[in-house]
Amino acid sequence: MENSLSFISLGGVGDVTKNLYLYEIGGEILVVDCGIGFAEETMPGVDLMIPDISYLKNILRLGPQNSQQTGKAKKIVGMFLTHGHEDHIGALPFILPNLPNFPIYASNLTAALANEKLKDFGLPHRVTTASFDQTITLGAFRVSLARVTHSIIDAANLFIRTPVGNFYHASDFKFDFTPVDGKPSEIRKIAKFGEEGVLCLMSDSLGAERPGHSKSELSITESFDDEFRKAKGKVFVSTYSSNISRMNQAIEVALKYNRKVCFIGRSFLKARDVGKQLGYMSLPTKMDIKPQDAKRLPPNQVMILVAGSQAQVESALVRIASDNDKDLRITRGDTIIFSADPIPGNEVNINSLIDTLSKKEARVVYSDISDHFHVSGHGSQNDLKLMISLTNPKFVLPIGGTYRQMVAYREIARDMGYRDDKIILLDQKKEIIFSEGGFRFGKIIDASKIYVDQITGEKIESFVVMDRKKIAEEGIVVVIVEVNSQGQLVSRPDIITKGIIYQKKEQLAVSIEQELKKMFGRSTDNNVNLAYVRKTIQQTTEGIFYREKREPLVIPVVLEI
Structure with a gap:
């Protein structure tokens, strides 16, 4: 022994x-x-x-x-x-x-x-x-x-x-x-x-x-009921994708007020499918609708369960807030409920997203103003x-x-x-x-x-070493974009390069400008999430260099003036 x-x-x-x-x-x-x-x-x-x-x-x-x-x-x-x-x-x-x-x-x-x-x-x-x-x-x-x-x-x-x-x-x-x-x-x-x-x-x-x-999760049902009762437009609810019981609470209240339920975001769709398969989620088929159906219904007949409570840059909620979703828009009178506390490190992006939503004159409920939606x-x-x-x-x-x-x-x-x-x-x-x-x-x-790096699955022993190596081998490209308070480009982007010889700065600036104008053009109220703008600049710039078999470190800078 x-x-x-x-x-x-x-x-x-x-x-x-x-x-x-x-x-x-x-x-x-x-x-x-x-x-x-x-x-x-x-x-x-x-x-x-x-x-x-x-x-x-x-x-x-x-x-x-x-x-x-x-x-x-x-x-x-x-x-x-x-x-x-x-x-x-x-x-x-x-x-x-x-x-x-x-x-x-x-x-x-x-x-x-x-x-x-x-x-x-x-x-x-x-x-x-x-x-x-x-x-x-x-x-x-x-x-x-x-x-x-x-x-x-x-x-x-x-x-x-x-x-x-x-x-x-x-x-x-x-x-x-x-x-x-x-x-x-x-x-x-x-x-x-x-x-x-x-x-x-x-x-x-x-x-x-x-x-x-610690408080019981059951208390959140009453909070949902209070918000749904007052809501005149669409109701968006965002939480952690693994929190099936929280989704069930929102669904229960939505059905009570005769709102159909729409899931948006890959992680939420998977949670729905797993929940149904295990018998942990009960939602009548006729009340489970697709985004294209949701946009045709009166706003007060829809509840959207949407991924993005942590304001992940490529999440469904950020996409919708930036008017880049093909089906849904957030408009005056809508209610957005963040039923999750911020994970440390995500506060900046979450606050930026809340600002974007608030500018659309939607009612935004989050942890700083209400502790009724997360225990x-x-x-x-x-x-x-x-x-x-x-x-x-x-x-x-x-x-x-x-x-x-x-x-x-x-x-x-x-x-x-x-x-x-x-x-x-x-x-x-x-x-x-x-x-x-x-x-x-x-x-x-x-x-x-x-x-x-979650995309490649590659381990990065030290992000400092990684960045220094990339700068040493490929150089650095800084893209500076000025945006006014209405969310419009002030001028063509400025391109600064170090450690890299690049003769096509003007063409690069034009390409980035065109991509941003496309994004701003899809926005109905000129309020664009700045984190999303930075991601668009980075992806556009990296894509152009990648086609030339070059991989400099790209740093997007967005100045709101």
Whole structure:
């Protein structure tokens, strides 16, 4: 019998996203979650961040230093995914091709969303559905799922039995006693796991700074009802594409007011199809309409569920706001509801999009003026205390939060009677070794930040190095465009080049000007989203150079005067 277990976080501790955890005993490794992080505007050329699995590849003898490795190779016996959010499943297409095959398990919706993602990337890997009454044995690990409420259907916590002791992995949860899908957290099951004995509770800590209990998702239905009742025009609702329960709430209210429902955006259409297939979304066929049908109906008979709550530049909502959708326009009297909080790093684009929508004299409801359309999926202080009480662990270890939130969780544990030597604050690069008697810190893990271009799927080891290399080899092109307050071009774009000899600046300026005039010409009220303008300039410029087999770094600058 093995007498120690190693726990390592390759993501999800101290930075909230990129969740990926390793449980290792006797050379067998259980992986929990495989998520992405989100790039900020300060990271040019970067779409995503993913966990660095160099350490994992090394201990599996897959790394570049294989010849220097000694000892027995280790083995991944399986992976569990706790729920279907991108920061828990989004890295699968980037990570799995670099690892040997192993079984992957998840609850119903989580498996469906993960498999859709893997299909999109053309990968053969598939996630197997695990029910909430199963116990699955993977080597030395026996894993059971406990249903918990979160901001997505079918979220699960994991009870992991090992020869060293039992571990309760409480990723992303809250205790919502009136969930939209009618399936509350399995409190009795969690308590029974606690009675078996829990050596360590790995607990979500993102809400550790908030007092009280987290609000129920059900309260949002009343908020939708209030807005739909007042709305005279079209109602647009945007949320996270994985939030099927939020879509169901909007659909329920839309049907009450005899509004037909139109889905726009590839991710929303996929969510609709997955939801219907699993029986998680009920929408009469005659009430589910296409965009071309929506534009022919009176505005007060339509509700549009639209992708783009984070103002992604190429999202459906940004396209519609910029009058670049072939079917739909936003007009005076319409209502746009952002039923999602901004992901850190997206605030600038979201604020720009809200400005664009507001200029169209639409009613825009967003988090800064109303907190009625989004509630946290993460437990507040009382939720976290309840989880500690139910599991009654010997040790507690906060995960899924920033370091300050982990410190706030330590205060909660202290209030519950835990001494500091029973509370583990983990640095993401540090190993924890558990034994029956306690724990100790192990080795330091060498991990770097891994950046990814989502379009190509290529890893960018350092975006600074990438940009410097591109500038050194191909030069830099700066395109400056002046736009007046009515959203019209003031003059022909200015082209500045460095490190590149280019004799066709005038033709390039004309091409960009023509493309922008096309875009401005499609706008009915001369209000164009500036982020969309920058993207158009960049794509047009890159396309022209690409045809000449050149790839300079293109920086679009839009000045509003």
